[in-house]
Amino acid sequence: METIIFLVRHGETIDNARQIMQGQTEGCLNDKGREQAAEVARRLAGEQIDAIVASDLRRAIQTAELIAQPHGLAVNTTPLLRERDWGSFTGCYIPDLKGKPWSDDIESAEKLLERARAFLIYITTTYPGKRVVAVGHGIINKAILAVYGQCPMRKVQRMMNAEVRVLTTTAERAASATTIASTAEGTTASTGSATAE
Secondary structure: OOEEEEEEEOOOEHHHHHOEOOOOOOOOEOHHHHHHHHHHHHHHOOOOOOEEEEEOOHHHHHHHHHHHHHHOOOEEEEHHHOOOOOHHHOOOEHHHHOOOEOOOOOOOHHHHHHHHHHHHHHHHHHOOOOEEEEEEOHHHHHHHHHHHHOOOHHHOOOOOOOOEEEEEEOHHHHHHOOOOOOOOOOOEOOOOOOOOO
């Protein structure tokens, strides 16, 4: 049975606007981010939605709660949708990171992609045949799209705040997906790979 996933990136946060690397910190939507989330809620209000799932980080939950309101649904959370763990880069001003060597405490592309695959298996086995909104973050969403599309992460276009992409898959397809790590990652920080997600 096919599961339809409305994959959403959370609305803009205070740290997004300040270009601070949030990683797995909670984050908080700013006024623009709340309006972005409200706009997604308006766009999806007419859709049949069976469940709302979010990362367990505050910025994703805030976005998901606004989207859930028109449907009267509770928000379920999962750590599988957390943003990439940026280790010692967390909390840093992103332009200052350009060209810096990646430290060993940053979540590897391989681990991130495996977590993305685990998320797709979780959603399709928990909600078979359902229509699910899933609110995550820029880099984990990119990893999910890479696993879904069976391509390296560098081939996936970055999601903007409150952007929605629609995926249709099954538990069988998710379980058989392989993860393809980006060969461009894990060396030095660049504006393309280290962003305020």
